[in-house]
Amino acid sequence: MANILILGAGVMGSALTVPAADNGHQVTLAATPLDGEILAALEADPAGHPRLGAPLPASVRFVDAQSLTAADGARADLVVVGVASPGIEWAADTVARLQPRATVGLVTKGLVDAPGAVPLTYAAAFPQMLAERGVRPSAFVGIGGPCIARELAERRPTAVVYASNDDGAPAAMKTLLQTAYYRVSLSGDPVGVEACAALKNFFTIGVSAMLGRHTRGGEPVKNPVAAAFQQAVDEMALLVPWLGGQRDTAFGLAGVGDLHVTVGGGRNSRLGRHIGEGMTLAAALAGPMAGETVEGVDVGRILRPHLKEAFANGDLPRDALVLADALIDAIAVGAGLDYDAAA
Amino acid sequence: MANILILGAGVMGSALTVPAADNGHQVTLAATPLDGEILAALEADPAGHPRLGAPLPASVRFVDAQSLTAADGARADLVVVGVASPGIEWAADTVARLQPRATVGLVTKGLVDAPGAVPLTYAAAFPQMLAERGVRPSAFVGIGGPCIARELAERRPTAVVYASNDDGAPAAMKTLLQTAYYRVSLSGDPVGVEACAALKNFFTIGVSAMLGRHTRGGEPVKNPVAAAFQQAVDEMALLVPWLGGQRDTAFGLAGVGDLHVTVGGGRNSRLGRHIGEGMTLAAALAGPMAGETVEGVDVGRILRPHLKEAFANGDLPRDALVLADALIDAIAVGAGLDYDAAA
Numbered sequence: 001m002a003n004i005l006i007l008g009a010g011v012m013g014s015a016l017t018v019p020a021a022d023n024g025h026q027v028t029l030a031a032t033p034l035d036g037e038i039l040a041a042l043e044a045d046p047a048g049h050p051r052l053g054a055p056l057p058a059s060v061r062f063v064d065a066q067s068l069t070a071a072d073g074a075r076a077d078l079v080v081v082g083v084a085s086p087g088i089e090w091a092a093d094t095v096a097r098l099q100p101r102a103t104v105g106l107v108t109k110g111l112v113d114a115p116g117a118v119p120l121t122y123a124a125a126f127p128q129m130l131a132e133r134g135v136r137p138s139a140f141v142g143i144g145g146p147c148i149a150r151e152l153a154e155r156r157p158t159a160v161v162y163a164s165n166d167d168g169a170p171a172a173m174k175t176l177l178q179t180a181y182y183r184v185s186l187s188g189d190p191v192g193v194e195a196c197a198a199l200k201n202f203f204t205i206g207v208s209a210m211l212g213r214h215t216r217g218g219e220p221v222k223n224p225v226a227a228a229f230q231q232a233v234d235e236m237a238l239l240v241p242w243l244g245g246q247r248d249t250a251f252g253l254a255g256v257g258d259l260h261v262t263v264g265g266g267r268n269s270r271l272g273r274h275i276g277e278g279m280t281l282a283a284a285l286a287g288p289m290a291g292e293t294v295e296g297v298d299v300g301r302i303l304r305p306h307l308k309e310a311f312a313n314g315d316l317p318r319d320a321l322v323l324a325d326a327l328i329d330a331i332a333v334g335a336g337l338d339y340d341a342a343a
Numbered sequence: 344m345a346n347i348l349i350l351g352a353g354v355m356g357s358a359l360t361v362p363a364a365d366n367g368h369q370v371t372l373a374a375t376p377l378d379g380e381i382l383a384a385l386e387a388d389p390a391g392h393p394r395l396g397a398p399l400p401a402s403v404r405f406v407d408a409q410s411l412t413a414a415d416g417a418r419a420d421l422v423v424v425g426v427a428s429p430g431i432e433w434a435a436d437t438v439a440r441l442q443p444r445a446t447v448g449l450v451t452k453g454l455v456d457a458p459g460a461v462p463l464t465y466a467a468a469f470p471q472m473l474a475e476r477g478v479r480p481s482a483f484v485g486i487g488g489p490c491i492a493r494e495l496a497e498r499r500p501t502a503v504v505y506a507s508n509d510d511g512a513p514a515a516m517k518t519l520l521q522t523a524y525y526r527v528s529l530s531g532d533p534v535g536v537e538a539c540a541a542l543k544n545f546f547t548i549g550v551s552a553m554l555g556r557h558t559r560g561g562e563p564v565k566n567p568v569a570a571a572f573q574q575a576v577d578e579m580a581l582l583v584p585w586l587g588g589q590r591d592t593a594f595g596l597a598g599v600g601d602l603h604v605t606v607g608g609g610r611n612s613r614l615g616r617h618i619g620e621g622m623t624l625a626a627a628l629a630g631p632m633a634g635e636t637v638e639g640v641d642v643g644r645i646l647r648p649h650l651k652e653a654f655a656n657g658d659l660p661r662d663a664l665v666l667a668d669a670l671i672d673a674i675a676v677g678a679g680l681d682y683d684a685a686a
Contacts, residue, residue, distance in 0.1 A: 157685030342500030
């Protein structure tokens with residue numbers, strides 16, 4: 001039995017407690033300062049998570065992360081950071097305070113702006129954020145692949161990928177967390193996996209726009225979304241190496257697989273459908289999606305100046321990145337999407 | 344204006360008349376002996392195709408292929424074979440009779456058994472069938488990619504790929520057929536494109552089984568189908584080189600793109616859903632799908648002895664081809680599918 005500490009009681013951090021607890025480990029789910037309502041609900045009832053839609057195992061311990069000490073950090077055999085991207089600085093501060101000696105896994109998805117260089121994936125940025133705070137975990141493992149949190153918590157068959165530069169860490173983490181329904185593949189390309197994790201949210205907006213734009217009797221037709229799905233895969237395969245990862249990672253679970261599930265539902269997909277139906281991005285974000293975090297939009301904002309520069313200096317072929325180019329422009333000015341699947 | 348001859352008045356051959364006629368060409372749609380009812384309906388009304396669900400352009404000429412002569416063959420600037428796989432011998436006989444000097448394009452999808460060797464794709468088999476009949480067209484072009492015929496005929500945005508060993512032929516054919524809504528990419532890997540065209544029907548059965556097996560309130564959940572979609576892509580990337588094509592072709596329009604659209608609907612997908620719901624393959628084919636041609640089943644029958652031999656002699660890694668292995672066994676004995684997305 002291992003001691004597993006998960007930081008962040010949002011849907012994904014919470015869902016990961018299910019395979020961890022099913023494997024008999026002592027699991028602690030630590031709520032961030034923004035998770036107060038969730039913590040109260042879970043303390044009252046492990047089935048009470050207000051957004052997950054599935055019960056958590058009775059053996060999971062729910063705590064306020066502020067109450068954790070370095071002793072908790074020292075005791076952990078694995079720490080998983082499960083916050084949303086706006087919480088990444090809080091997560092770095094908290095890990096630094098806990099000083100864990102064990103592997104740190106990360107499910108947070110996003111890019112970090114790096115003036116004068118290409119954007120950093122969390123595979124590069126998060127270990128650096130920890131190093132700046134004086135802490136070096138034994139290894140960093142990025143988590144990617146098609147995993148809707150509620151479905152994992154329902155123990156639906158789910159395939160994910162753990163990626164690390166450290167040879168042994170992902171395999172050890174797999175041993176701790178893999179179950180019959182939660183299957184873990186391994187990768188040696190954490191930068192590529194983290195790049196895909198960020199990019200698929202961004203591209204989902206454009207692929208899902210085809211679901212709103214091309215319909216028959218209210219149902220999406222299929223050729224346009226398949227064409228745009230392929231375009232997104234082709235463009236990920238260009239952008240992943242540009243961000244420092246391996247091209248083939250775009251064709252695996254973190255790329256193709258996660259894009260598949262993300263187009264199937266969620267906030268990025270809903271935003272895409274709205275703009276496919278003719279709404280501007282600004283109108284969708286101010287109207288039907290008001291108050292929601294759409295991570296693909298943040299990724300597009302960070303990408304834009306870097307992509308424009310790479311197009312200008314020939315580092316990236318603009319003609320082969322038409323979907324990305326249309327998306328960053330739509331995001332920048334809040335416009336509609338000037339892209340169609342066969343344009 | 345060019346003279347374009349399309350053999351086979353099924354849904355795909357018929358749909359291709361739309362971009363061809365929209366580009367101002369003289370288009371002849373030639374019905375096979377099995378297309379008698381379609382020919383009569385189209386002669387009465389170009390909107391009368393009994394299975395397409397969309398009208399054909401008024402300029403298209405409808406004929407019985409038996410009435411065509413070598414003069415028609417000599418006049419054609421492009422011949423496209425659009426029959427279903429059971430009609431491939433008829434198509435070879437007809438092309439041989441017409442003796443065209445122009446490029447021959449092929450949308451037919453399937454594999455040809457080759458005792459003692461790996462199965463042949465049509466990119467290898469069809470030119471060979473023509474050569475055996477004493478005819479050598481100027482070039483052969485395989486057509487792949489995500490294209491539901493009805494949607495093409497409705498002029499929905501559609502992206503396809505033309506593949507040939509001949510440098511100029513696919514580009515010339517693209518010039519004849521590409522429109523604003525029908526976008527053509529080029530490939531130098533006809534064997535890979537034809538391998539994908541056959542394999543995606545086969546794998547669709549297994550991916551779509553997850554749509555029937557894992558549901559909530561009658562709607563499919565998403566993690567299992569995404570995991571199986573990725574598994575199918577990974578396995579296509581192993582089988583395409585084994586069949587003589589290039590691995591990367593599996594990650595493009597003929598592979599990922601066409602798999603996406605095929606899982607979205609059609610006979611292979613419906614068969615998959617039935618077996619996902621717990622029906623045996625034999626029961627599905629004898630019951631709800633009686634009388635329908637399911638091309639992925641034929642592909643599986645041809646693949647089986649060759650795959651088993653390749654597993655036995657180490658040419659292919661059975662552990663990495665679990666979906667293909669489960670599918671060929673289910674098809675061979677008409678059983679249910681012994682595969683789950685995270686098994």
